[in-house]
Amino acid sequence: MPADTPVPPQGIAGSMPGIQFIFATALPLSPEQITLYRLQLAAPVNADSARQVAEQWGMQNPTIYDTGSSESPDDLLLDASDGVNLMRFVNFADQFLYWPNYASVLDDNGPILPFDQQVAIATQYLQDLGVLNDPYRAVPVAEERSKVRFVQLLDGIPVIYSIGTNRGSSEWIDVAVDSAGQVTEVTYAQHDFQPIGQYPILTAQKAWQRFVSENTLQHANYAVLSPERPVTYQSWARNSAYQPGQAVDIYGYVNVTQPVIPGDSAWVSINNMSVNADANTFSSANPWDFIHLWGEIAQRDNGNLSVDMQGWEVSLLSDDILTGTIQRQGDQDLFSTKTGDYLLPDLPENYSDGALANVRGVIIQGSPPAIEWSNIDTGEIPFYYGGVMSCGGGGGGGGGGPEDANFGGGSMSGFNLTGETVVPTPVAGNPYTPGDSIEAVSGIPYIAIYQYASGLQEEKIYFSPDSNSGLAAEVGYSLEGVVLGGVLTPNLPVRIWGQVDRYESDTSTVVINVTRFEPVYPGVQLQQWAGTEEIANVEGQEVILFITTAGQTYVTSSSLQWPAQDLLMGRPGDLIGIEGYIIPDQLYGGYAVIKETGGEMPPDDVIQSAQPSVYDPSMFGEFDQSQFLVGQVTIENVELAYRSISLQRCTSDYANSQDSEQSLTVQPVWVFTGHFADGRQFQLQVQALPDEYLY
Structure with a gap:
């Protein structure tokens, strides 16, 4: 990169008039041109490709299983396991989660190793597997105890997939390292970036001017995160306390996973521990049955544990989670809660007395009663806002009060890589363009009043069109227009006329400017x-x-x-x-x-349904952001990055969809990061392509 330019002047942005921005760093110059890339989607994962990857990562004779469950019905999920290690593939053979010892996946405790030591262990682990072949830099993951994130460098420029902090998101490579220096989890998603040409880009100075000049952000996304806090969370899995030959009573949910290839054995597990039993033994159980299983702990040739089952039954005891404190008293470990004291068998030696803990298990009556526990956790994981883009859109989360506000916003323009003047296409997911006529459409209005902590009040009218109205069903609708003022009754059907005003992509809502309306049933009132x-x-x-x-x-x-x-x-x-x-x-x-x-x-x-619904937006994460976008923000770092979508919601056939060219194009953005004076974190990503290459 060329030498730095002078520090930019202080100032405010049109979209954030309550913030005074100052810079503690100079703005770097950019290259005159940059290579744009497009993400190529791989073929769907299958049993052969899954087995090949699992063997590369050290599994011996893995069996491939059909998980039969997913957050999305379109996802293709396959598991590869040798009964100890588990690799879960999501849509592609190059995208998976890997747990080297799945029975201990919920075991995360002890002192955290220094970050440079975590990096050294994770790097050596990946290099030994031959999968760390691209340039990278290593950074910690804010919401994790001890996880290293490897950030791919494309032409020396970091590739980012999100804004804010996104715990558990699938970016490139994340590696968790425990207090003993063992790798306990790997998240892996190899992206195939193919060059599509050289394009000019804005300098950081001009990108900042683009942000400052917009009253409504059309070329930028931002995030406000609460101040950094340490991760104090620790967890213990009962599985890690078992010893070979130990007689056990285990309470949990039995999972029977069927193999993809006929003739292979099904995998039976309880609380993530393999059960040595015929899967048909559980044919009479329902998946939601809470099971009591008894047997003896067995040790495999590789040293890992499983359970030789002797019998099982649907438990008459309930699966409980209790909160209290744990105290060691002589040779007994007592768990004190509001409902009484309980003995805890096999309490881990490294558990600290007196800490507030959550214990999951069943209560065994006695004097005193005991808890046959499966998991113990203590401490907290700090929560921050995060937004991640994937095929077909993105998602984010946040919320909180003035002292802990986590939120984000803004929008980015689509690409016009020809550089020629074109008529803007509809926003992806929006079936309408501004000005489209709405004629005599019937539906139900719903009125919501949002009362903000600042004292401001906002009314919104949502509209649910009749199923035979002809309006698109994949988006929501809201109504605006002076003719509506104070005369609509919630829940009484109306017929409306007007035009499409705009599309709000963050809520997938089409806003209709109503010029005329009438009741569908004149004279009818709510009773x-x-x-x-x-x-x-x-x-x-x-x-x-x-x-x-x-x-x-x-x-x-x-x-x-x-x-x-x-x-x-x-x-x-x-x-x-x-x-x-x-x-x-x-x-x-x-x-x-x-x-x-x-x-x-x-x-x-x-008649409650005749009244508007009144909400406190802070209760569900929607609040007046302007009341928190105040104060002084010091920008401490500015760098150029490539912004790509994540593969975590992508399938191979997405490449054939209408909006795939936009989503799969990897664009340059200028990233500005800093802090409010009160410690809150600020992140901003501004599109770096000139106007002629954007819609």
């Missing part, structure tokens, strides 16, 4: 009735009949669409209140139909 419910067969269908205290009988609208037995507010015959309206000109089996909008038990005299 409340008191009465009882019963299930009856009417015209061959089980429905809920609502009999009012005045002797009128109605059919509830919801029971015409969903199973009646799932919709009872209480028990048949209980006195309840139902809010709603009678649907004009609709009868079912000779009964008028009530469209329910609310209910209560016992009934009261307030």
Whole structure:
């Protein structure tokens, strides 16, 4: 890089008028041009490719299993295991989680090694496997006790996949090292970046000016994180306390994982420990059954432990989590809680007396009673805001009060790599463009009032269109327009006219400017009735009949669409209140139909569903960010980075989707990091491509 430029002047940004920015570092110059890359997606993982990778990482004769579970129904998950080590592949053979000793995955305790020692151990481990072949730098992961993140350097420039702190995200390579210097977990996701051409970029100075000049961020993302705090969390797994030949009673959930290749053995485990038993033994158990299993601890040739099962039953004891303190008293270890004291067998020697702990297990009655525990944890993991992008979009989390606000925002423009003037395409995920006409669309309005800690109040009107309205179902809708002021009744259907005003990508919401509206049922108002419910067969269908205290009988609208037995507010015959309206000109089996909008038990005299819903946004992570974007921020570091999506929500066929070219393009961004005067962390990423290459 060329020499630094002078320190930029102090100032404020149009999107953050409450912050005074100062720089404690100079702004680096950038190269005149930079190579842009596009991420190439690999073929889907299969049994052969999974086995090949597992063997490369040291497994002997691994079996490949179909996990049958995922956060996303589109994910392809395969497990490779030799009964001790577990490698979980996510969609690709080059993206996986690896646990060298899966039975101890929840064992994370003891003194933390110095970071340079963690780096040395993790680096040697990866080099021995032949998988650390690209230039890199190593950094700690803020929300982890002892994890090294290897950041890939592409043309000497770091590749980033997120903003804020994203514990557990799949970036490039993360390696966890325990207090004994053993690698306990690896997160691995190899990205195949292919060059697509040379492009000019903005200097850091011009990127900062781009950020400062925008009142609404269109070329930048930012994050505000609470002040750094140490990770005090520690955990102990009972599995690590077992000894070969020990008779054990284990309580937990049995997992039977089926092999991909017929003829291979299923894998049976409980609390992450392998069980030496025929999988068919558990054919009568349900996956959600809490199991009591007994047997003897066996030691494998490689020194790892499993359990030789002698018998099992569905436990009559419950799976409990209790909070209290642990004290060593002579040869006994006592766990003191609000409900009493309990003995804890096999307490780890390195557990510190007096610390507040959570203990998971079952209570065995006695004098005193004991807890047959499976896990113990103490301390805390500090939480910070994080946002990560992947195929099809991204996600983030945050929240907190003024002293611990974690949040982020902003948006980035799409790419126009031809440099030619084009008509902007709709934002990915938005089926509309501004100005699109909305004509006589019927639906239900919902009114929300957000009351912020600063005293400000904001009203939003959400709109749920009828299923036959013709509006796209994959997005949400909100309404604006002076004609709406104070005259809409929540939950009463209306018909609207207007135009699409904009698309809010952070909530996938289409905002409609309403120029005219009318009630679908003129003169109909929300009412409340008191009465009882019963299930009856009417015209061959089980429905809920609502009999009012005045002797009128109605059919509830919801029971015409969903199973009646799932919709009872209480028990048949209980006195309840139902809010709603009678649907004009609709009868079912000779009964008028009530469209329910609310209910209560016992009934009261307030029609709650006719009132706006009032929220304290800080309770669920949405709050007035401007009240926290105040004070002085000192920018301490500025660097150029490549910003890529993560592979964690990608599948091979995504490359054929309409918006894949945008998502898979790796773009340059200038990254500004610093702190508020009160210790909060500030991060900013600004697009570095000139305007002619962006929409």
